[in-house]
Amino acid sequence: MQLTIDEYSKQFKMSKEMINSKLRAKKLNYIIDDSVTYIQVDDIPVQKEEKSEPVQEKRALTKxxxxxxxxxxxxxxxxxxxxxxxxxxxxxxxxxxxxxxxxxxxxxxxxxxxxxxxxxxxxxxxxxxxxxxxxxxxxxxxxxxxxxxxxxEIPETEPGIVELKEYLKTLNLRSYQRKVIKRRFLSVYDNDIRVVQKDGKLYLDFSKYDYSDLLSY
Structure with missing residues:
Protein backbone atom coordinates (compact mmCIF):
# COMPACT_ATOMS: atom_id res chain seq x y z
CA MET A 1 0.00 0.00 0.00
CA GLN A 2 1.12 3.52 -0.72
CA LEU A 3 0.45 6.48 1.61
CA THR A 4 1.11 10.15 1.15
CA ILE A 5 3.11 12.00 3.76
CA ASP A 6 -0.07 13.43 5.33
CA GLU A 7 -1.70 10.00 5.43
CA TYR A 8 1.43 8.40 6.86
CA SER A 9 1.61 11.12 9.53
CA LYS A 10 -2.00 10.56 10.61
CA GLN A 11 -1.74 6.79 10.45
CA PHE A 12 1.42 6.46 12.52
CA LYS A 13 1.09 9.61 14.70
CA MET A 14 4.39 10.97 13.42
CA SER A 15 5.29 14.54 12.53
CA LYS A 16 5.97 15.53 8.97
CA GLU A 17 9.45 16.71 9.95
CA MET A 18 10.27 13.28 11.33
CA ILE A 19 8.91 11.60 8.17
CA ASN A 20 10.95 13.87 5.90
CA SER A 21 14.03 13.13 7.99
CA LYS A 22 13.47 9.38 7.58
CA LEU A 23 12.94 9.84 3.87
CA ARG A 24 16.21 11.74 3.49
CA ALA A 25 17.96 9.02 5.47
CA LYS A 26 16.29 6.43 3.18
CA LYS A 27 14.80 4.63 6.15
CA LEU A 28 11.43 4.50 4.39
CA ASN A 29 10.59 3.12 0.94
CA TYR A 30 8.93 5.71 -1.23
CA ILE A 31 8.19 6.71 -4.80
CA ILE A 32 7.45 10.04 -6.41
CA ASP A 33 4.57 10.25 -8.84
CA ASP A 34 3.55 13.60 -10.38
CA SER A 35 5.60 15.44 -7.74
CA VAL A 36 3.73 13.58 -4.99
CA THR A 37 5.67 11.37 -2.60
CA TYR A 38 4.15 8.03 -1.75
CA ILE A 39 5.51 5.90 1.06
CA GLN A 40 5.45 2.13 0.61
CA VAL A 41 3.70 0.38 3.55
CA ASP A 42 3.62 -3.45 3.73
CA ASP A 43 1.28 -4.24 6.62
CA ILE A 44 -0.76 -1.41 8.05
CA PRO A 45 -2.69 -3.31 10.79
CA VAL A 46 0.46 -4.79 12.34
CA GLN A 47 2.34 -1.53 12.10
CA LYS A 48 -0.62 0.29 13.59
CA GLU A 49 -0.88 -2.07 16.53
CA GLU A 50 2.88 -1.99 17.10
CA LYS A 51 2.92 1.78 16.95
CA SER A 52 -0.15 2.24 19.11
CA GLU A 53 1.24 0.29 22.06
CA PRO A 54 4.21 2.56 22.74
CA VAL A 55 1.91 5.58 22.55
CA GLN A 56 -0.39 4.07 25.16
CA GLU A 57 2.60 3.18 27.35
CA LYS A 58 3.88 6.76 27.06
CA ARG A 59 0.48 8.06 28.09
CA ALA A 60 0.43 5.66 31.03
CA LEU A 61 3.85 6.93 32.15
CA THR A 62 2.81 10.57 31.96
CA LYS A 63 3.23 12.29 35.36
CA GLU A 153 76.86 64.90 132.68
CA ILE A 154 79.01 67.48 130.88
CA PRO A 155 80.82 69.69 133.39
CA GLU A 156 80.97 72.96 131.56
CA THR A 157 83.62 74.45 133.81
CA GLU A 158 85.81 71.35 133.90
CA PRO A 159 89.23 72.10 132.35
CA GLY A 160 90.23 70.10 129.22
CA ILE A 161 86.69 70.09 127.73
CA VAL A 162 86.38 72.05 124.50
CA GLU A 163 83.71 72.44 121.86
CA LEU A 164 84.66 70.68 118.59
CA LYS A 165 83.85 73.59 116.29
CA GLU A 166 85.89 76.05 118.36
CA TYR A 167 88.76 73.60 118.56
CA LEU A 168 88.80 73.06 114.80
CA LYS A 169 89.09 76.82 114.29
CA THR A 170 92.38 76.76 116.19
CA LEU A 171 93.85 74.20 113.83
CA ASN A 172 95.51 75.14 110.56
CA LEU A 173 92.92 73.45 108.40
CA ARG A 174 90.95 74.37 105.35
CA SER A 175 87.18 74.75 105.48
CA TYR A 176 86.41 71.48 103.68
CA GLN A 177 88.87 69.67 105.98
CA ARG A 178 87.07 70.91 109.07
CA LYS A 179 83.76 69.76 107.57
CA VAL A 180 85.14 66.28 106.95
CA ILE A 181 86.37 65.98 110.55
CA LYS A 182 83.07 67.26 111.92
CA ARG A 183 81.12 64.71 109.88
CA ARG A 184 83.44 62.02 111.23
CA PHE A 185 82.60 63.00 114.81
CA LEU A 186 78.88 63.15 114.04
CA SER A 187 78.94 59.62 112.62
CA VAL A 188 80.48 58.08 115.77
CA TYR A 189 79.28 60.19 118.70
CA ASP A 190 76.42 57.77 119.48
CA ASN A 191 78.82 54.86 119.93
CA ASP A 192 81.97 56.64 121.11
CA ILE A 193 82.07 57.68 124.79
CA ARG A 194 84.84 60.16 124.00
CA VAL A 195 82.39 62.44 122.20
CA VAL A 196 79.70 64.27 124.19
CA GLN A 197 76.79 66.24 122.74
CA LYS A 198 74.94 69.10 124.41
CA ASP A 199 72.58 71.65 122.90
CA GLY A 200 73.42 70.34 119.42
CA LYS A 201 77.16 70.82 119.93
CA LEU A 202 79.92 68.23 120.22
CA TYR A 203 82.47 68.45 123.07
CA LEU A 204 85.89 66.85 123.48
CA ASP A 205 87.60 66.03 126.79
CA PHE A 206 91.34 66.08 126.13
CA SER A 207 92.06 65.51 129.81
CA LYS A 208 90.68 61.97 129.54
CA TYR A 209 90.78 60.87 125.91
CA ASP A 210 92.90 60.89 122.78
CA TYR A 211 91.19 62.04 119.54
CA SER A 212 94.08 61.74 117.14
CA ASP A 213 92.28 59.02 115.13
CA LEU A 214 89.28 61.29 114.55
CA LEU A 215 91.23 64.51 114.04
CA SER A 216 93.74 63.12 111.58
CA TYR A 217 93.58 64.37 108.04
Missing amino acids: PKTTVATVIALYQRENTQLKEKIMQLENKIDKLIDDKEQMLRDERDKIEQLYSKKDEQLKNILELVNTKMMLEHQDQTIHEVETLEKEE
Missing part, protein backbone atom coordinates in the same frame (compact mmCIF):
# COMPACT_ATOMS: atom_id res chain seq x y z
CA PRO A 64 0.12 13.56 37.07
CA LYS A 65 -0.39 17.29 37.06
CA THR A 66 0.74 19.25 40.13
CA THR A 67 -2.23 20.72 41.95
CA VAL A 68 -2.43 23.77 44.23
CA ALA A 69 -3.04 21.53 47.23
CA THR A 70 0.15 19.62 46.48
CA VAL A 71 2.16 22.85 46.31
CA ILE A 72 0.64 24.11 49.57
CA ALA A 73 1.40 20.81 51.31
CA LEU A 74 4.99 21.00 50.07
CA TYR A 75 5.40 24.55 51.39
CA GLN A 76 3.86 23.58 54.73
CA ARG A 77 6.28 20.68 55.08
CA GLU A 78 9.25 22.90 54.25
CA ASN A 79 7.97 25.55 56.66
CA THR A 80 7.74 22.97 59.44
CA GLN A 81 11.30 21.85 58.76
CA LEU A 82 12.51 25.43 58.84
CA LYS A 83 10.76 26.05 62.16
CA GLU A 84 12.44 22.99 63.65
CA LYS A 85 15.85 24.20 62.45
CA ILE A 86 15.18 27.66 63.87
CA MET A 87 14.25 26.14 67.24
CA GLN A 88 17.44 24.09 67.24
CA LEU A 89 19.51 27.20 66.46
CA GLU A 90 17.77 29.17 69.22
CA ASN A 91 18.50 26.38 71.71
CA LYS A 92 22.16 26.39 70.69
CA ILE A 93 22.31 30.18 71.05
CA ASP A 94 20.73 30.01 74.52
CA LYS A 95 23.25 27.39 75.57
CA LEU A 96 26.14 29.48 74.28
CA ILE A 97 24.84 32.51 76.19
CA ASP A 98 24.51 30.47 79.39
CA ASP A 99 28.03 29.09 78.98
CA LYS A 100 29.39 32.61 78.39
CA GLU A 101 27.63 33.97 81.47
CA GLN A 102 28.98 31.10 83.56
CA MET A 103 32.50 31.81 82.31
CA LEU A 104 32.10 35.49 83.24
CA ARG A 105 30.86 34.55 86.71
CA ASP A 106 33.81 32.20 87.23
CA GLU A 107 36.22 34.89 86.05
CA ARG A 108 34.64 37.43 88.39
CA ASP A 109 35.01 35.03 91.34
CA LYS A 110 38.67 34.48 90.49
CA ILE A 111 39.30 38.23 90.35
CA GLU A 112 37.52 38.76 93.68
CA GLN A 113 39.60 36.03 95.30
CA LEU A 114 42.78 37.54 93.86
CA TYR A 115 41.94 41.02 95.17
CA SER A 116 40.99 39.55 98.52
CA LYS A 117 44.43 37.95 98.80
CA LYS A 118 46.09 41.20 97.68
CA ASP A 119 44.13 43.12 100.32
CA GLU A 120 45.25 40.67 102.98
CA GLN A 121 48.87 40.98 101.87
CA LEU A 122 48.60 44.78 101.84
CA LYS A 123 47.11 44.71 105.31
CA ASN A 124 50.03 42.61 106.58
CA ILE A 125 52.53 44.97 104.94
CA LEU A 126 50.88 48.00 106.53
CA GLU A 127 50.97 46.30 109.92
CA LEU A 128 54.67 45.57 109.49
CA VAL A 129 55.34 49.17 108.47
CA ASN A 130 53.40 50.50 111.46
CA THR A 131 55.28 48.16 113.77
CA LYS A 132 58.61 49.26 112.32
CA MET A 133 57.68 52.92 112.67
CA MET A 134 56.67 52.39 116.29
CA LEU A 135 59.95 50.63 117.01
CA GLU A 136 61.93 53.40 115.31
CA HIS A 137 60.00 55.99 117.31
CA GLN A 138 60.76 54.13 120.53
CA ASP A 139 64.44 53.88 119.59
CA GLN A 140 64.53 57.60 118.81
CA THR A 141 62.88 58.42 122.14
CA ILE A 142 65.38 56.24 123.99
CA HIS A 143 68.23 57.87 122.09
CA GLU A 144 66.98 61.35 122.97
CA VAL A 145 66.69 60.40 126.64
CA GLU A 146 70.18 58.93 126.59
CA THR A 147 71.46 62.07 124.84
CA LEU A 148 69.87 64.32 127.44
CA GLU A 149 71.32 62.23 130.23
CA LYS A 150 74.70 62.34 128.52
CA GLU A 151 74.50 66.09 128.05
CA GLU A 152 73.63 66.62 131.68
Whole structure:
Protein backbone atom coordinates (compact mmCIF):
# COMPACT_ATOMS: atom_id res chain seq x y z
CA MET A 1 0.00 0.00 0.00
CA GLN A 2 1.12 3.52 -0.72
CA LEU A 3 0.45 6.48 1.61
CA THR A 4 1.11 10.15 1.15
CA ILE A 5 3.11 12.00 3.76
CA ASP A 6 -0.07 13.43 5.33
CA GLU A 7 -1.70 10.00 5.43
CA TYR A 8 1.43 8.40 6.86
CA SER A 9 1.61 11.12 9.53
CA LYS A 10 -2.00 10.56 10.61
CA GLN A 11 -1.74 6.79 10.45
CA PHE A 12 1.42 6.46 12.52
CA LYS A 13 1.09 9.61 14.70
CA MET A 14 4.39 10.97 13.42
CA SER A 15 5.29 14.54 12.53
CA LYS A 16 5.97 15.53 8.97
CA GLU A 17 9.45 16.71 9.95
CA MET A 18 10.27 13.28 11.33
CA ILE A 19 8.91 11.60 8.17
CA ASN A 20 10.95 13.87 5.90
CA SER A 21 14.03 13.13 7.99
CA LYS A 22 13.47 9.38 7.58
CA LEU A 23 12.94 9.84 3.87
CA ARG A 24 16.21 11.74 3.49
CA ALA A 25 17.96 9.02 5.47
CA LYS A 26 16.29 6.43 3.18
CA LYS A 27 14.80 4.63 6.15
CA LEU A 28 11.43 4.50 4.39
CA ASN A 29 10.59 3.12 0.94
CA TYR A 30 8.93 5.71 -1.23
CA ILE A 31 8.19 6.71 -4.80
CA ILE A 32 7.45 10.04 -6.41
CA ASP A 33 4.57 10.25 -8.84
CA ASP A 34 3.55 13.60 -10.38
CA SER A 35 5.60 15.44 -7.74
CA VAL A 36 3.73 13.58 -4.99
CA THR A 37 5.67 11.37 -2.60
CA TYR A 38 4.15 8.03 -1.75
CA ILE A 39 5.51 5.90 1.06
CA GLN A 40 5.45 2.13 0.61
CA VAL A 41 3.70 0.38 3.55
CA ASP A 42 3.62 -3.45 3.73
CA ASP A 43 1.28 -4.24 6.62
CA ILE A 44 -0.76 -1.41 8.05
CA PRO A 45 -2.69 -3.31 10.79
CA VAL A 46 0.46 -4.79 12.34
CA GLN A 47 2.34 -1.53 12.10
CA LYS A 48 -0.62 0.29 13.59
CA GLU A 49 -0.88 -2.07 16.53
CA GLU A 50 2.88 -1.99 17.10
CA LYS A 51 2.92 1.78 16.95
CA SER A 52 -0.15 2.24 19.11
CA GLU A 53 1.24 0.29 22.06
CA PRO A 54 4.21 2.56 22.74
CA VAL A 55 1.91 5.58 22.55
CA GLN A 56 -0.39 4.07 25.16
CA GLU A 57 2.60 3.18 27.35
CA LYS A 58 3.88 6.76 27.06
CA ARG A 59 0.48 8.06 28.09
CA ALA A 60 0.43 5.66 31.03
CA LEU A 61 3.85 6.93 32.15
CA THR A 62 2.81 10.57 31.96
CA LYS A 63 3.23 12.29 35.36
CA PRO A 64 0.12 13.56 37.07
CA LYS A 65 -0.39 17.29 37.06
CA THR A 66 0.74 19.25 40.13
CA THR A 67 -2.23 20.72 41.95
CA VAL A 68 -2.43 23.77 44.23
CA ALA A 69 -3.04 21.53 47.23
CA THR A 70 0.15 19.62 46.48
CA VAL A 71 2.16 22.85 46.31
CA ILE A 72 0.64 24.11 49.57
CA ALA A 73 1.40 20.81 51.31
CA LEU A 74 4.99 21.00 50.07
CA TYR A 75 5.40 24.55 51.39
CA GLN A 76 3.86 23.58 54.73
CA ARG A 77 6.28 20.68 55.08
CA GLU A 78 9.25 22.90 54.25
CA ASN A 79 7.97 25.55 56.66
CA THR A 80 7.74 22.97 59.44
CA GLN A 81 11.30 21.85 58.76
CA LEU A 82 12.51 25.43 58.84
CA LYS A 83 10.76 26.05 62.16
CA GLU A 84 12.44 22.99 63.65
CA LYS A 85 15.85 24.20 62.45
CA ILE A 86 15.18 27.66 63.87
CA MET A 87 14.25 26.14 67.24
CA GLN A 88 17.44 24.09 67.24
CA LEU A 89 19.51 27.20 66.46
CA GLU A 90 17.77 29.17 69.22
CA ASN A 91 18.50 26.38 71.71
CA LYS A 92 22.16 26.39 70.69
CA ILE A 93 22.31 30.18 71.05
CA ASP A 94 20.73 30.01 74.52
CA LYS A 95 23.25 27.39 75.57
CA LEU A 96 26.14 29.48 74.28
CA ILE A 97 24.84 32.51 76.19
CA ASP A 98 24.51 30.47 79.39
CA ASP A 99 28.03 29.09 78.98
CA LYS A 100 29.39 32.61 78.39
CA GLU A 101 27.63 33.97 81.47
CA GLN A 102 28.98 31.10 83.56
CA MET A 103 32.50 31.81 82.31
CA LEU A 104 32.10 35.49 83.24
CA ARG A 105 30.86 34.55 86.71
CA ASP A 106 33.81 32.20 87.23
CA GLU A 107 36.22 34.89 86.05
CA ARG A 108 34.64 37.43 88.39
CA ASP A 109 35.01 35.03 91.34
CA LYS A 110 38.67 34.48 90.49
CA ILE A 111 39.30 38.23 90.35
CA GLU A 112 37.52 38.76 93.68
CA GLN A 113 39.60 36.03 95.30
CA LEU A 114 42.78 37.54 93.86
CA TYR A 115 41.94 41.02 95.17
CA SER A 116 40.99 39.55 98.52
CA LYS A 117 44.43 37.95 98.80
CA LYS A 118 46.09 41.20 97.68
CA ASP A 119 44.13 43.12 100.32
CA GLU A 120 45.25 40.67 102.98
CA GLN A 121 48.87 40.98 101.87
CA LEU A 122 48.60 44.78 101.84
CA LYS A 123 47.11 44.71 105.31
CA ASN A 124 50.03 42.61 106.58
CA ILE A 125 52.53 44.97 104.94
CA LEU A 126 50.88 48.00 106.53
CA GLU A 127 50.97 46.30 109.92
CA LEU A 128 54.67 45.57 109.49
CA VAL A 129 55.34 49.17 108.47
CA ASN A 130 53.40 50.50 111.46
CA THR A 131 55.28 48.16 113.77
CA LYS A 132 58.61 49.26 112.32
CA MET A 133 57.68 52.92 112.67
CA MET A 134 56.67 52.39 116.29
CA LEU A 135 59.95 50.63 117.01
CA GLU A 136 61.93 53.40 115.31
CA HIS A 137 60.00 55.99 117.31
CA GLN A 138 60.76 54.13 120.53
CA ASP A 139 64.44 53.88 119.59
CA GLN A 140 64.53 57.60 118.81
CA THR A 141 62.88 58.42 122.14
CA ILE A 142 65.38 56.24 123.99
CA HIS A 143 68.23 57.87 122.09
CA GLU A 144 66.98 61.35 122.97
CA VAL A 145 66.69 60.40 126.64
CA GLU A 146 70.18 58.93 126.59
CA THR A 147 71.46 62.07 124.84
CA LEU A 148 69.87 64.32 127.44
CA GLU A 149 71.32 62.23 130.23
CA LYS A 150 74.70 62.34 128.52
CA GLU A 151 74.50 66.09 128.05
CA GLU A 152 73.63 66.62 131.68
CA GLU A 153 76.86 64.90 132.68
CA ILE A 154 79.01 67.48 130.88
CA PRO A 155 80.82 69.69 133.39
CA GLU A 156 80.97 72.96 131.56
CA THR A 157 83.62 74.45 133.81
CA GLU A 158 85.81 71.35 133.90
CA PRO A 159 89.23 72.10 132.35
CA GLY A 160 90.23 70.10 129.22
CA ILE A 161 86.69 70.09 127.73
CA VAL A 162 86.38 72.05 124.50
CA GLU A 163 83.71 72.44 121.86
CA LEU A 164 84.66 70.68 118.59
CA LYS A 165 83.85 73.59 116.29
CA GLU A 166 85.89 76.05 118.36
CA TYR A 167 88.76 73.60 118.56
CA LEU A 168 88.80 73.06 114.80
CA LYS A 169 89.09 76.82 114.29
CA THR A 170 92.38 76.76 116.19
CA LEU A 171 93.85 74.20 113.83
CA ASN A 172 95.51 75.14 110.56
CA LEU A 173 92.92 73.45 108.40
CA ARG A 174 90.95 74.37 105.35
CA SER A 175 87.18 74.75 105.48
CA TYR A 176 86.41 71.48 103.68
CA GLN A 177 88.87 69.67 105.98
CA ARG A 178 87.07 70.91 109.07
CA LYS A 179 83.76 69.76 107.57
CA VAL A 180 85.14 66.28 106.95
CA ILE A 181 86.37 65.98 110.55
CA LYS A 182 83.07 67.26 111.92
CA ARG A 183 81.12 64.71 109.88
CA ARG A 184 83.44 62.02 111.23
CA PHE A 185 82.60 63.00 114.81
CA LEU A 186 78.88 63.15 114.04
CA SER A 187 78.94 59.62 112.62
CA VAL A 188 80.48 58.08 115.77
CA TYR A 189 79.28 60.19 118.70
CA ASP A 190 76.42 57.77 119.48
CA ASN A 191 78.82 54.86 119.93
CA ASP A 192 81.97 56.64 121.11
CA ILE A 193 82.07 57.68 124.79
CA ARG A 194 84.84 60.16 124.00
CA VAL A 195 82.39 62.44 122.20
CA VAL A 196 79.70 64.27 124.19
CA GLN A 197 76.79 66.24 122.74
CA LYS A 198 74.94 69.10 124.41
CA ASP A 199 72.58 71.65 122.90
CA GLY A 200 73.42 70.34 119.42
CA LYS A 201 77.16 70.82 119.93
CA LEU A 202 79.92 68.23 120.22
CA TYR A 203 82.47 68.45 123.07
CA LEU A 204 85.89 66.85 123.48
CA ASP A 205 87.60 66.03 126.79
CA PHE A 206 91.34 66.08 126.13
CA SER A 207 92.06 65.51 129.81
CA LYS A 208 90.68 61.97 129.54
CA TYR A 209 90.78 60.87 125.91
CA ASP A 210 92.90 60.89 122.78
CA TYR A 211 91.19 62.04 119.54
CA SER A 212 94.08 61.74 117.14
CA ASP A 213 92.28 59.02 115.13
CA LEU A 214 89.28 61.29 114.55
CA LEU A 215 91.23 64.51 114.04
CA SER A 216 93.74 63.12 111.58
CA TYR A 217 93.58 64.37 108.04
